[in-house]
Structure formats: structure tokens, C-alpha cells
Amino acid sequence: MAWANWSGAQVFPEAHCEPLGTEAALQARLRAAPRGQRFRAVGAGHSFSPLWGAGDQLLSLDAFDGVAEAGGQLWLGAGQRLADLGPKLAGRGLALANQGDIDRQSLAGALGTGTHGTGWALPSLAATVTGLRLIDGTGTLQVLSDSDVLAGARIHLGALGLITAVALRLRPAYGLLERNQGVPFEALFEGQHARLRAQRHGEFWWVPATDETLFKQLREIPIPRTSRLTPLAFGEEGTRWGPSWAVFPSDRSARFNEMEYSVPVAAGPACFRALRSAILSTFPKLPWPVEYRLVAGDEGWLSPTGGQRVAAISVHQDARRPFAPLFDLVEPIFKAHGGRPHWGKRFSWSRQEFEAAYGAGLDRFRALRARLDPEGRFLTAGLAPLFGAPNHA
Numbered sequence: 001m002a003w004a005n006w007s008g009a010q011v012f013p014e015a016h017c018e019p020l021g022t023e024a025a026l027q028a029r030l031r032a033a034p035r036g037q038r039f040r041a042v043g044a045g046h047s048f049s050p051l052w053g054a055g056d057q058l059l060s061l062d063a064f065d066g067v068a069e070a071g072g073q074l075w076l077g078a079g080q081r082l083a084d085l086g087p088k089l090a091g092r093g094l095a096l097a098n099q100g101d102i103d104r105q106s107l108a109g110a111l112g113t114g115t116h117g118t119g120w121a122l123p124s125l126a127a128t129v130t131g132l133r134l135i136d137g138t139g140t141l142q143v144l145s146d147s148d149v150l151a152g153a154r155i156h157l158g159a160l161g162l163i164t165a166v167a168l169r170l171r172p173a174y175g176l177l178e179r180n181q182g183v184p185f186e187a188l189f190e191g192q193h194a195r196l197r198a199q200r201h202g203e204f205w206w207v208p209a210t211d212e213t214l215f216k217q218l219r220e221i222p223i224p225r226t227s228r229l230t231p232l233a234f235g236e237e238g239t240r241w242g243p244s245w246a247v248f249p250s251d252r253s254a255r256f257n258e259m260e261y262s263v264p265v266a267a268g269p270a271c272f273r274a275l276r277s278a279i280l281s282t283f284p285k286l287p288w289p290v291e292y293r294l295v296a297g298d299e300g301w302l303s304p305t306g307g308q309r310v311a312a313i314s315v316h317q318d319a320r321r322p323f324a325p326l327f328d329l330v331e332p333i334f335k336a337h338g339g340r341p342h343w344g345k346r347f348s349w350s351r352q353e354f355e356a357a358y359g360a361g362l363d364r365f366r367a368l369r370a371r372l373d374p375e376g377r378f379l380t381a382g383l384a385p386l387f388g389a390p391n392h393a
């Protein structure tokens, strides 16, 4: 059966995705595998980057979808979709502190590539991890809770093992009011991003074809009384509200490919202006927006924030069109502004570029990977060039 990612840019006609539903079954599968067989856990397939390659055996952990207390922690099944997790947490009076544009991702997949939303004071979802349960490359169950190890393991790229459950720092459930309005982008950069900073969640979208900017803000409100079937309420044009898990995601039915870089926040406005001028001169009719968000820094070894607050800027291209001409135009601009790519989106970085940007963090991740997976069971064709021996480069 064929496997394709969400955008359709990666298609593996011969792939077979094997569903496994218990930790014992995962352990048995790994231990019985012939030498040299490589495994890749798949989430919802919403990454744009080629994280694996032909020949890797795909495993679906969708059945790990529970929410259970154990050892004083709330463990969240790693295969469940964020869309399903939200209402379950709400039933316990809890919520994720932040979310991205959609809720179709699996929990482990979202963490694994550093998925984030927007918020001056809010880091990526991975930065809230307090525990991970995984089956490592030797088939051994590992429960990771040491904060230093978690700083390495939380953006895992599927390279450390098969994650079955995750513990997160959660917060009491809350509601959100969303408002969208046209604002010139220069106004959004005034006073060190004053308008974006003033929001719990502020971001903007700029559309090259119209040269217009839409400013989106999410304000925290008490949890509105809603029904599970109609959790969202709509008001005057551009506003809606509901429980946080229902307001964060937006409709993304039109398919695209995406490149995103995180640049130090002080470089964000200059980077955006350079992108705008390059795109207007080469793709003036591009109807796909450029998105501008803020993410708080975290010390994760593979965090694209590099420990500092960043502007995460994304460029989109229609999935039916070739993305290389647009992405080849903008990638040097991101690099010139000190950017690091989103692990789950398109980029063309060499091993040397990753080593220069991540330095000791990358070395530590390689050592952790080698300890948890000495035979390279998860060192798939997509990951080996970066995490394997240098001759893979």
C-alpha cells in the first residue's frame, strides 16, 4: 500500500504501515527483526521534510491514544491526534498552553519536530515535556524523566525510539477569543513588535499577490459554555471564540508545501522585509501567505530557537506547483539572518551547516541516539546523513 505525506510531495508506493498497539508488541517486533532492518514510527504524516526513505519499515502507533495517571504523572498516549487530546484534557479541567495552526498531528509527531504556535512568552510544545516512555532500539522500555536527558530527547525526530506516552506541563483549561484584522506590517514591527507582544498569541499573515497583512490575535477568556458538537461561536466578521483546543486550529484544506525558519527576534523585521522585497520582485502574484510568529526560546539540544526568542517565518507554495523556485529564492535570506530551519518543513541544509548551528547540542544528541539505539534501528535513510557516521554525508 502506498504512503504519502500530507502535501503529497513524498510518495512511497511500496510502503506498508504496520499498526502495533501495545508496548509488548513493539518490543517483540524490534527483537524479532532481521539485522539491518530500519524502523520509522509515523504520526499523521504532516511533516514536509523527508524524514525517512524507501526501505524503512513504517510502524503506526495510532492505537496509543489513552490518557492515564501513573506515578503521579498524567501520561498521554503518544499516537493520538491533538484534535482528540484537547477534549480529553478539557474533561479533566486541563489544556495545552499553546498550539499551532492545526490539530491533525499526532502528539509524538508534533513534539518530534519542534511544533510550535505563536506567543511572545510561549515556547514550543516540546519544551513542556516532563516525561517520555519509549521502546529503544534494543527493544527495552525506557521512561525518561531527567530534565537534562529530556532537553535532548524531546525534539526526537523519531531517531531515539518508539514513543508510546508523553507527560507534559499542562495548565488549567481556558477559553480563547480570536480576532482578525488588516494592519500594515510596519505597524506590527513598531516598538520591538509591541503589538504582537501585547497579545498572548499574536501573528500576522502577508499575502504577496495583494500586499495586504492580516493580523491575528488570540486573547484568553474564561471557558465559554459550549457543546462538544459546536464548540466554536462566531461573532462580528473576523471573530470567534470557544475552548482553547477548538480555537487554535484553523482549516487547512488547500494543500501546500512549506519552508519555515526561526531567526533571532531582533532580526525578524529585517528578514521579513528582505523576503517581501525578493518575493514581490520574483513571485508578485503568489497567492500563498507568508506567516510571521513569535516563539519563546528553550534550551532543547535540537531546538531551532537556540535558547533565545525567535521570529518563526514561513513561506508556502501550492502543493500542485513546484516549490523549489520559491524556496530556493527565500532560503538564502533566512540563512543570512541567522535562521535555523523547522525540522518538519522543507530545508536544504548540509551536515556541516547543522554542526555549525547546533554544535555541542548536536554532538550530545548523537551520543544519546547511539546509546538508545546502538544498532541504528531508527537511523533511517532520511536521518542517517545527519546522525550517522560522517561518511553518510
Ligand SMILES: Cc1cc2nc3c(=O)[nH]c(=O)nc-3n(C[C@H](O)[C@H](O)[C@H](O)COP(=O)(O)OP(=O)(O)OC[C@H]3O[C@@H](n4cnc5c(N)ncnc54)[C@H](O)[C@@H]3O)c2cc1C
Pocket: 006, 007, 040, 041, 042, 043, 044, 045, 046, 047, 048, 051, 061, 078, 079, 099, 100, 101, 102, 104, 105, 106, 107, 108, 109, 110, 111, 112, 113, 114, 115, 116, 117, 156, 157, 158, 159, 161, 162, 163, 164, 252, 342, 344, 345
Ligand atoms: C497543514 C499543516 C499545518 C502545520 N502547522 C504547523 C504549526 O502551526 N506549527 C508548527 O510548528 N508546525 C506545523 N506543521 C508541521 C507539523 O506540526 C510537524 O511536521 C509535525 O511533526 C507533524 O506531526 P505528525 O504527527 O504528522 O508527524 P509525522 O510527520 O508523521 O512524523 C514526524 C516525526 O515524528 C516521528 N514520530 C511520529 N510518531 C512517533 C512515535 N510515536 N514515536 C517516535 N517517533 C515518532 C516520525 O518518525 C517523524 O520523525 C504543520 C504541518 C501541516 C501539514
